Every structure is written in C-alpha cells, then in structure tokens.
Amino acid sequence: MTPDFLHTIEVILNGLMAGVMYSLVALGFVLIFKASGIFNYAQGVMALFAALTLVGFQTGQVPFSHLINELFGTQIHHWGPGMNNLIAILLTIVVMIVFAWLVEKLVLQHMVNQEPIILFMATIGLAFFMEGLGDLMWGADIKTLDVGIPSGGSFWWEDVTRTWVSEGYDYYGMYIDLLDVYATGIAVLLVTILTLFSQFTKTGRALRAVADDHQAALTVGISLRTIWVIVWSIAGIVALVAGIMWGSKSGVQFSLSLIALKALPVLILGGFTSIPGAIIGGLIIGVGEKLFEFWIGPLVGGATENWFAYVLALFFLMFRPQGLFGERIIERV
C-alpha cells in the first residue's frame, strides 16, 4: 500500500473516532427531545458544567470561593487534598440529578404547553445561566482533567501499520490517539446500557411511552414530571461522560460548551428523534469533515471544519427534511 492510501485510511479512522465524540454530545440532545419535545441547547454547557464540577471535586476546590473571597475578604480556595476519582464521579452524578430536578421545578414546570420554539429559547437562556454559574462556582481558568484514561499515540498501532507499506516508501505509521479509542469503547458501552435500560426496565418502558405520546402516557398513569426529571438526569450523566472525554482531550474550559455547536449538525443529519441516527450522523459528519479538510481544505485555505458539517447536513436535509432516521413529519391543519 502506498503512504497516500494509508494516510487516507488514517484520516478516515480519526474521522470515525471524532464522529463518536460528536455522537456522545448528540445523544444527550436526542434523549431529551424524544421524551419531552424540548430541543435542549444547554446540553453542551451541561457537559462543561459536569466536567468543571468533577474537576472541582477531584482537586477539592471550595465552590464559589472566588465570590466568597471577594465579598468577605477571606482567602478560601481548597478544603482538602481532593478525593478519589470514583467518589468524585458519583458526587458529580448526584449534582447533575439535583440540577435536573431544579430545572424541572423552576423552569420546565412553568412552561408546559408553550410552543417548542419558546422552550428552545428558554434552554438557550439556561445555557447562559449555567455558563455563568459554572465559572462563578469553580473559576474560569483552564483546568486539566485526568480520570485515568490513557492518552497519547499508540506505538503498537504505529508499528503494525508501518509493516503495511509497500517497499521503497518512507512511512512512519498511523497515529491514533488512545483516548479516542477508549472514548469509542465507552460510547458503545453507554449506548448498550441505555438501550438495555429503555427495553428491559419499567422506567425505560415509561420513557418510551412518553416519547411515543404524552397524553396517552398521562392517561395510563405515568407521571410526566417524574419522567422529565429522570430524562434530564440521564442527559446530565451523558453530558458528564461527554465532558470527561472532551475535557481529558482538550482541557476543561469555556470552549467545551461549544461542542454543542458541533453536535447540532449531527442531530439534524441523523434526525432529532433517533439514537442510532445520532451515532450514524456523528460518524458521517466526523469522516466527512476530516476527509473534506484533507482533500479540499488545502485548496481553499483550510479551517473548513467549522462549517462543512452544517453544509453537509443541509445537503442531506434537502432530500430528507426530517433527517436520515427521523420520524416522518406529518402535518395536519
């Protein structure tokens, strides 16, 4: 095989794994949209908030220490040496569940029967609120997140691929980040758990019933509000997973919240209502944008990754307005 061919394979592989990372974020959107018809723009900020909280617990930061110091002239920063990864993750999950409950109690409960677009804008407001809150609680500096997932290039894979090249070419092997590989594994695990949960538990069945028809679900005695809290909690946990993955990759900082913008084209490509759609959409977009950047990017000045996903999704929408796997939109007057 020629190095050019191997390069292309490398780009495709990296694109697939980048796609998985996008899918992780898109998954949270789909969960909430299916269960409540709310398009939750705050999903990206939830990932940032979860990652910030996790780092805060790990390193033993005092929440709001910055604000307290400012108000009372104290010098509090840390309350201790920090805690074990597992305990920190569990505590963060608790925080995300409390957050889900608060959102339902304070915002969603008052917005029943509003138009979807109003609810969407409310989640944009929520995103702004949480962005401010996260920074105020844990400080706005860039933090590193390490929960013990290996990262860096895989030497074994480099050695293996180096033997693939034909005689007479210089080739240094493929670069694949171990973190991406682990992320793929974790994403597969997460989707499996979610599928099992929704197929084989009572709560899961209630979730599917609500997704199918709100009113019918209400009439058979499913509490919508409980379901919403559960769904937002699950979305919070998915956000935590996405936050851990993206945070380990590029540090926990403001730009983490912008991964929502990366997940949006994945969503409209795959359809808002389909979990497989979110995953396949993510893979298509991941490979598509990496290949486009690899082949066409140098001709037009690069940095095409910002917009290519949107244009690709738009192109697909022209043929299927509900996305690849979305439910068919039926309109009645």
Added chain:
Amino acid sequence: MFYRESGDFKTSYIQDQQIFPILQDRVFVIAVIAFAFLVVPFLINDYWEKSVLLPVLIWSLAAIGLNILTGYCGQVSLGTGGFMAVGAYASYKFTTAFPELNMFIIVLLSGGVTAMVGVLFGLPSLRIKGFYLAVATLASQFFLIWLFNKVPWFYNYSASGQINAPERFVAGIAVTGPNAPPWATYLFCLILVVVLALIAKNLTRGRFGRSWMAIRDMDIAAEIIGVAPLKAKLSAFSISSFYIGIAGALFFLVYLGAVEPTEAFGIDKSFLVLFMIIIGGLGSILGSFIGAAFMFLMPVLIKNILVNGLGWSTDIVAHLIFMIVGGLIMFFLIVEPHGLAQLWRVTKEKLRLWPFPH
C-alpha cells in the same frame, strides 16, 4: 381617564389606517422623534454617542430585521451575525471602490447585497422547518465568517486581515472615521433607523406582513387560503437580511470603525439579537427597540453599579452578567412570552379603561 376615546368613531379611511390610532400615542411618538432629531444632537458628547446611542440604534435596526423574519414570519434564524458581516464587508467594498458615492446610497446598497445573500440562504426554508431550519441557518453563520477570513479580496488584501472604515462625508461633514463629530454619526444613524423602522411598521401592517403572519401561524393553512409560501418566506428573508445588512454596515462603518470578522460578527451576536427580540417582543417593531435597549444597556448598567459602585472585580461581574441575562430570559419566557412590548400593550389597554374598567 385622559387616555381614551369614548367609542370607536372612525369615519374616514385615513383615521382607520393610522399607525397610532390614539391621539396621545401619536403626539408622544412625534415628540420623541422630534426630541431625538432636534434636541439630542446639541447635547450629545463622545461618551453618550459611542456607549449608548449609536449601539442602541444599530442593534435596534438588527432586531427589527430579525423580528421580521422570526417574529412575523416564524422562521427562526441563528445567522444574524453572518448577515451583519455581509453588510459590513459589502459596505467596505463599496466605500473603497467608489469613494465618491453618497454614504446613504452605500449603506442601502450593502443592505441590498445582504438581501440577495439572505435569499440564497433562505432557500432551504422552503423545504426545512422549525428546529431543523434554525440549525441550518447556523451554516450561513459559520460559512460566511469563514469566507471573510479566508478570501483576501474581501479585505482588500490588507496584511492584518482586518477592515478599516475610511473617512467619508455626507454634505461635507464626516460621518465615518475617527474625526467624525458625534452629532453627525448620530444623526446619520438616526435618519436611517427612523425611516427604516417606519417602513417596517407599514410593511408589517400591509399585504406582506399579513402573508408573513399567516405563514407563521400555520403554513399549510396559509397555503390553502392562497398565500404563496415561496413568495412570503423569501420576501421575509430578503427584507430581514436587508435590515440586518444595513445594521451590519453601520456597526462597522460608524460604530466600530475597524472590524475583524470572527470577533465582531460571531455566533454570540446572533444570540444577542435573538435575545433582544425575545425580551422585547416577538412580532413587534416597538419591541425591537425596547429589547435592543434593554439587552445592550442592562449589562452596562450592572457593570457600572457592581464594578464602579461596589468595587467588585470585573471577572466575577462578567460571570454574574451571564447568569442574570440567562435568568432573565427564562424569567421572561415563563412570565411573559410576548416580551416587554406586550407589557406595554396591556398597560395601554388598562389605561384606556381607567378608572372605570367595567
């Protein structure tokens, strides 16, 4: 008591079709416009011009533009920043290519260019609806900004990649560039904003506005009663982009003077304008003004109080402003989804019946 008519006694078409049917409203609006034109230019100084009046006027214009598309026609757009950039770059190309051209014409032409781009990006709206469209408009936001960063022709091959507003004159008085007097830039923007706002108000009351609102309320029903969706949606996109383009041109030429696309016209600007029309009131021209003033001035006010008044550090206040803005948006959507303009409307109804509400 003083604020009412004792019945509906319209006897002529002119009375029936007035923009402000109540005498007091009419007098009030005319007084405000007269004050803005005749008194403010004599009082204005550099601080008021740069930090309050110009930005509020320009954001109001952008908010009117988005309100036409989102509030009246129901097509949510997150591409406002990109369209403002089109207006800014078009005005830059026009001012540098035709130095002799009248500034008003340049600004209007930039609006025209933006309108054409808007129609192009509005085409998907014929097929895609709702959230799908909202996300699809992000394509225009990211693609346009990328384009202005990557194609040197747009910034005249300048080394920094920035564009700078050259000094241009209207009737011998500078309205752009560092030497423009505050009253001149203010009047330049004010004339455009007042005229365009009146046009927008009339558009929304007429045939166009009604077809937009029909599409917004239920597009299939509108189509059945004979509103052409193609015409209605694309006209909304083009007129909305025209306004947003002019706002972008003024933002660059008069207000900022030098612009770097990623920073000046990023996605945060798209959200800002969206917030303005939500808080001000979807489907209301008055609401666009109130919303723009509120969303622009509130952070400035909070910052002034907390940083200068109480001596808090700026980064904490910046986070707090984020929280307050987000919280306010949720609060408004819960309490009054129709925005501040609706509050005003309700107050007016109450006043008209006061003190005998029954």
